[in-house]
Amino acid sequence: MKKNKRYGSQYLVAAGISLLLLTAVFQLSARTLPGFGTWYAHHIYSWIVKSVGRLTGLLPFSVVEMGLYGLLCLLFLDVVRLSVAAIRAEHAKILTVTGRRWLLIVSALLFLYTVNCGINYYASSFSSYAGLEDGTYTVEELEALCSDLVELVNESAKTGRQSYREHRSAWRVEAVTAMQAAGEQFSCLAGFYPKPKEVLVSRILSVQQLCGVYSPFTVEANYNGDMPDYNVPHTLCHELSHLKGFMREDEANFIGYLACISSENEAFRYSGYLTGWVYAGNAMARVDRKRYIELTDQLCEGARQDLDENSDFWNRYESRVSEAATRMNDTYLKMNSQADGVKSYGRMVDLMLSYRRIQQRFLNENLINLD
Numbered sequence: 001m002k003k004n005k006r007y008g009s010q011y012l013v014a015a016g017i018s019l020l021l022l023t024a025v026f027q028l029s030a031r032t033l034p035g036f037g038t039w040y041a042h043h044i045y046s047w048i049v050k051s052v053g054r055l056t057g058l059l060p061f062s063v064v065e066m067g068l069y070g071l072l073c074l075l076f077l078d079v080v081r082l083s084v085a086a087i088r089a090e091h092a093k094i095l096t097v098t099g100r101r102w103l104l105i106v107s108a109l110l111f112l113y114t115v116n117c118g119i120n121y122y123a124s125s126f127s128s129y130a131g132l133e134d135g136t137y138t139v140e141e142l143e144a145l146c147s148d149l150v151e152l153v154n155e156s157a158k159t160g161r162q163s164y165r166e167h168r169s170a171w172r173v174e175a176v177t178a179m180q181a182a183g184e185q186f187s188c189l190a191g192f193y194p195k196p197k198e199v200l201v202s203r204i205l206s207v208q209q210l211c212g213v214y215s216p217f218t219v220e221a222n223y224n225g226d227m228p229d230y231n232v233p234h235t236l237c238h239e240l241s242h243l244k245g246f247m248r249e250d251e252a253n254f255i256g257y258l259a260c261i262s263s264e265n266e267a268f269r270y271s272g273y274l275t276g277w278v279y280a281g282n283a284m285a286r287v288d289r290k291r292y293i294e295l296t297d298q299l300c301e302g303a304r305q306d307l308d309e310n311s312d313f314w315n316r317y318e319s320r321v322s323e324a325a326t327r328m329n330d331t332y333l334k335m336n337s338q339a340d341g342v343k344s345y346g347r348m349v350d351l352m353l354s355y356r357r358i359q360q361r362f363l364n365e366n367l368i369n370l371d
Helices: 002-032 036-057 063-087 091-116 118-122 126-130 139-160 168-185 231-244 249-262 266-287 289-297 301-315 320-335 341-370
Strands: 212-215 220-223
Touching: 002 036, 002 091, 002 118, 036 091, 036 118, 036 220, 036 231, 063 091, 063 220, 091 118, 126 249, 126 341, 139 266, 139 289, 139 301, 139 341, 168 231, 168 249, 168 266, 212 231, 220 231, 231 249, 231 266, 249 266, 249 341, 266 289, 266 301, 266 341
Parallel strands: none
Antiparallel strands: 212 220
C-alpha cells in the first residue's frame, strides 16, 4: 500500500511538471509565432467554448465561484493537517504529499488559464475584423459623438431605466441575443454564447472595483449583481465578448457597447448609450472642460441620477484592497502585452469615433446615391 501511495505521489509530480511544460510551450508559441494566436482562437478556443462553455453553462450557478470556495476549504484543511503533523513530528512526510498535490493544482490552473485565455491575447484584434481605423480624431468629431450620445441617452432613458432585480433572468437571456445581433453585423461575433452568471457573493467583485470577470478555468462570463442597474447589461455583453477570443479590455468595452445599442431591449440600449457617454464624456472633459459641463447639463435628470448612484456605489468600496486589486489588474494586463495596463480601457473612445466615422460615411454615400 505504501509503495502504491509513493508511486501515486510521483505521478502527481510528473503530471504537474508536464502541464507546466505544455503551458510554457503554448505561451512561447503565442508570443513568438506570427498568426498562432489567431489560428488558435478560431480553431481551438472556439471549440472549447462550444463544448466546455456549453457544459458549464448548463449549471445555474458560477462554477468558478464554487471552485474557489472549494480550493479555500482544501487549503484550510491542508493547513490543519500540517499543523497536526508538526505536533506529531510527521510534518516532513505530510508536507511532501501536500506540496505535490498543490503542484498539480497550480499547474492545472496555469494550463487552463493559458489555453482558455492567455493565448487569445495574441490573436488578431476586433478592430482588424471590423475595419475600424486607427488614427487621429478631431475635437469636433469627439464633440459630435458626445452630443449624439446625450440625445440617445435621453431618448432611451424614457423606457430604459429598469430594475435589474425585476429582470434578472430576462437580461441574462437578452445578453446572448444582443451579442448574436451584433454577430449579424460582424461575423466574428456570431455563434454560440452561454448565458452569463451572477456571482453569488458579488461583494467579492465590488471590493475589487470589478463589474464582472471572465473565468478561463470554467469558460464562464461572471458579473457583479450588486452594482447599479444601468451597469449590468453592458457588463453582461462585455464579459461575453471574451468568449469570442477578444481579451483586450478596450475592445471588450466597445463590443459590449455595440451589442447593447444593437439590442431591441430598451434597458440594454440605455446601458450602452450611457456607458458610451461616460467614456466619451471623460475624454471630452480632458480637452474642453467647459463644453463637457454644457453637455452634462443636457442629460436628463434620470441619467444624472444613475451616474450619481454609480459613483456613490463604487466610492463605498474604495480601500487599500481595491487599490491593490487595481495594481494587480494593471500588472496582469501588462504581462499579457497590453503595455498601457489599465489605461487601455480609455481607448474605447477611439473605437467609438471610428465606428461613428464609418456610419457617417455610409450615410453620406447612400444620400449621394439617392440624389
